[in-house]
Amino acid sequence: MTNSAGQSKPAVAVVGASGYTGELLVKLLLRHPHVRLAAVTSRQHAGKPVEAVIPALRGFGGGLVFTASNPEELAADDAIDLFFLALPHGVAHDFAKPLVAAGRRVIDLSADFRLSSADLYQDYYGTAHPCPELLSRAAYVLPEYAPADWKSAPLVAAPGCYPTSILLPLLPLLRTGAVKTEGIVVNSSSGVSGAGKKIAEDYLFCERAESAKAYGLPKHRHLSEIEEQLALAAGRPVVIQFTPHLSPMKRGIITTIVAPSVVSSVEEIYAVWRDLYENTPFVQLLPSGQTPDSQHVVGTNRIDMSAVLDPRTRNVVITSAEDNLMKGAAGQAVQIMNLWNGFPEEAGLQ
Amino acid sequence: MTNSAGQSKPAVAVVGASGYTGELLVKLLLRHPHVRLAAVTSRQHAGKPVEAVIPALRGFGGGLVFTASNPEELAADDAIDLFFLALPHGVAHDFAKPLVAAGRRVIDLSADFRLSSADLYQDYYGTAHPCPELLSRAAYVLPEYAPADWKSAPLVAAPGCYPTSILLPLLPLLRTGAVKTEGIVVNSSSGVSGAGKKIAEDYLFCERAESAKAYGLPKHRHLSEIEEQLALAAGRPVVIQFTPHLSPMKRGIITTIVAPSVVSSVEEIYAVWRDLYENTPFVQLLPSGQTPDSQHVVGTNRIDMSAVLDPRTRNVVITSAEDNLMKGAAGQAVQIMNLWNGFPEEAGLQ
Amino acid sequence: MTNSAGQSKPAVAVVGASGYTGELLVKLLLRHPHVRLAAVTSRQHAGKPVEAVIPALRGFGGGLVFTASNPEELAADDAIDLFFLALPHGVAHDFAKPLVAAGRRVIDLSADFRLSSADLYQDYYGTAHPCPELLSRAAYVLPEYAPADWKSAPLVAAPGCYPTSILLPLLPLLRTGAVKTEGIVVNSSSGVSGAGKKIAEDYLFCERAESAKAYGLPKHRHLSEIEEQLALAAGRPVVIQFTPHLSPMKRGIITTIVAPSVVSSVEEIYAVWRDLYENTPFVQLLPSGQTPDSQHVVGTNRIDMSAVLDPRTRNVVITSAEDNLMKGAAGQAVQIMNLWNGFPEEAGLQ
């Protein structure tokens, strides 16, 4: 396949394309203007056409068929430029290791490489990190707030869905000292797809419809990733109270952040945000007093956010909304690829 | 109508029975074993059988027909023992005034008489209180935490839905000093019926399905009622950060409270709760670590609640769930009536 | 436990109380005024309090604990008057056989005893009927249309959810010849609880929310039961076209029946219906032109129905709505018990 300038498009692959995130990655990459989706793998679906497994793609699957390639086989294929790993936590590293060793570039959507420290991983995941030597080589890339030199890393860890909705509003405020590092309280509500395609009684339609509840108290695994990034921005440890909730909807996350304020007007908050985000396509600042709605961002790669300053409590109250499967997963991974390859940041994401 | 002991059942009326709360009150009172629902009023539906307006009651409406009685006519009817006002805020007092003057007992489900101070009302509702002389005669009755002498008041203000879900967990903890009065952060998520049967674009199915969002920032009207009750329990002013949200479900409220802790173990929290709630039928304490689910309480008059103590932050994190139309409105009003009349507390609420 | 007249209430049991129908049966029987729920069994939940398994009953479980009693043990317990079997198809007969042999009365909510013929069972279920000798002793009881002598049967088969929504409107019309026996087309739409608490990808929240589809074409198992009853009413074979669908809701069934008409006005349809149903509490006839809505019957034991006569096609178009778990299952079983025991038909079902 060649593009209009006569050059062949780089080939990419999705490893583990049978979950909700993997399916969406396949959809996004199939219609991406600058890459060619050359392979999709899934042990469960090996041999089946993509259209048979992802019915939303009927007629538009480009003839692609699932393969069951093992990590070594994939690593040996030098026709593929970049691999997306849409695998469960604790499995992704099995593929990342040989791919990186073979010089392939990898964007991992699991939690395997999001922490800088194997100790922290052990603390939150309860087992030793399976591949600590790669931790230091992986870059944690929130595209709007990425480290300067990330493009030279062999492996990128894409942020989790909750972290994205929390970090984008909060990182610049901590870095500039606009809010205090102590006393931050975060509540998030996620659509049910946040749990993946997990077949368990708790995720049956009749158990989740007309139902809302908190879960994962008080130490959700995502907390490790969130607090590590917050601390990097603040320049010292940040401990927050984070409570995730389930809402009876398929997709979408809303987050409400309460942070003790240092500034004296909400305009100062917006000034910090505008400074960083004004020219980014996927961060939308809503006027103070207007709150983002998850349904306005579902299907897009945007995060919408706004803030009020409460004179009664001196807290900044920030609300954000994103699509957990897009900006919180597959869309953000494509955005990372766009930047890594020098494509327009919005390519394939409009 | 006479009961099995040969005595006639007291007659009650519902004023304003066309909203979701009013409809549910009618259902509960029609099948209540100890009272007779003698009248339901609605200007909009006057002359129509209850069954025609509330289709869920087809065949079981007891021949009841809506009337358009005005406040003075209702007050003149001494056959009716007790009136439930299920009217919008700012309208209920028009009925409460003549009814109380005529010696009728009134349970008001609106916000008109929930605050003790006309100044506070003015601050939150933007207009002068229309009937300040009744404010001091109205009792604010959360049944599990009611003032000692409330039964002699002519008028009872039933708590709002958000306040109920917040006050029941928090009041005893503030009264006993188990949590600090500063730094409390509350987030709630409500089903759409919390907005009543308001016909506006924002409440259309296609606007609310698959949608979650915060609203009413930073100073929701319920805050005045919540903070006044918290202050009474704490013995000094309490200022909290409260953010309500909408969830795509019909009924149910979940609340997550983060409160800086004074105690050193979560067991102390449960001890305070058990002390007050052990023998109450409608407060269910879930084990620490188990979070209440709104769908388990919808259709019941219960509030389920639990707590964890986060050693990282020294906060108590409390989660509660109730049916906004039952324990948050109509069910609680019936519970108040039961206690006021000396009926079993659970009568008609099982 | 004794009732107000000093007589002890008869004891009943629910066998297999862990599915949606079983849970609802437990709720209905716990608050039933004329029976005592003496036992609930579930191999999966044996030893657990009912309140722990059915969170909606927290605080109101009456101290009941699940047992794992096997069929023979249950049959040996002569303190229990009547058994409800809320078991999967193909399992119920294992319990029905020893219970009937021991002289206990049984209401079976499964499909095991709904057909009169073992051959028909084999045709639709693909295996030989496991207990053909009981088939002829079981009565198929749609309460509003029950055979004259059903109360002397040892075993009652409660109708399925789809059949109930189809048979109540159609049986009297076929019996009186108001519609033709040929060319009848039936479409039904069910909430997801119709599939039971089946843990499979197809019933996950993310697979069913925002999704509607037909299934079970062209020969759904319920068809055998439906057509057998229609034939009994018509006095000759009736073959219909039946297509069930799934709707993204928890509970409720709506059915649309198109039947070639013999009558010349819709009033004749209503006359036939009124003749049979006028004094029954759970069949509500809506005016022609008004269509029943599933949400108006969910939580009740009612079926709402109405008809129009289309002058263009000469078809009667009938629409009905019921709660699949109530009139379609647990509520109807309680109604059967009420009639069998001589209780008021509505007892415990208001």
Added chain:
Amino acid sequence: MTNSAGQSKPAVAVVGASGYTGELLVKLLLRHPHVRLAAVTSRQHAGKPVEAVIPALRGFGGGLVFTASNPEELAADDAIDLFFLALPHGVAHDFAKPLVAAGRRVIDLSADFRLSSADLYQDYYGTAHPCPELLSRAAYVLPEYAPADWKSAPLVAAPGCYPTSILLPLLPLLRTGAVKTEGIVVNSSSGVSGAGKKIAEDYLFCERAESAKAYGLPKHRHLSEIEEQLALAAGRPVVIQFTPHLSPMKRGIITTIVAPSVVSSVEEIYAVWRDLYENTPFVQLLPSGQTPDSQHVVGTNRIDMSAVLDPRTRNVVITSAEDNLMKGAAGQAVQIMNLWNGFPEEAGLQ
């Protein structure tokens, strides 16, 4: 705006872009590769940026602002090549008339020009057709089944959502005589957006969630359009029984068609379909026995369909699924534009 080949893209406009269909048209046309969306009009929103009215477009609205242009002003603007009318029935003709008179091309998404006869319009809509002289000049264009000479018409009527889901499966079968013209029964279920953004109690979230019902019996307005097209294909009058239903979902239509069969195997049905649809991108034939699911087509311009032949009844049972706002409205209108302008049929619709 010029395309990559240096030629300017043709400009199009959406008239009445404030409903669900209009919003979606704007989204599709903004990212369409071959046209430029030059104007969007709405009296209600005139002067507001598109991004403010359609929050899903925040950051991607291309600076477009709603105008309040009247029909004559629009007609006078010769820079715009083609107009989409996304207006209510009975309003569209006010714009169509001057636009056609001025030589503009028009794609009307309303029902104003879908019937060939003013008498039929009067019969179904209860008023005289406001613009009968244009009826004969309008082409009814179902893209996969369009009349040979439609591209020379000044005005195209895009089919309605229910009709599209019925006609695509049925037209070829009637034309080839594979099914009989008598005794056809059609049932459809639509998501709530089918009613548009109508602000009425019946469309509130709390009225539609967990609710299914039939409506519009027995003579829904769409019937006129459906039967006229069926008759054209069959070569003689076709009278069907059509019952639409509401399902508790935002988007999607499923249709179940029962048609007395002439053929002796379902393969003959598929052969007819393949003959017509094999090379069309948006009609997907599912294997017999597999039923289409609305959620697999929502967001796409596809219709999925399949058939079974029931040997018991000799009926063909056809099920289809489409997105009512895409293939049933906005997507189909863009598809028509693509064909009319000679663009690739899938342009902007993948």
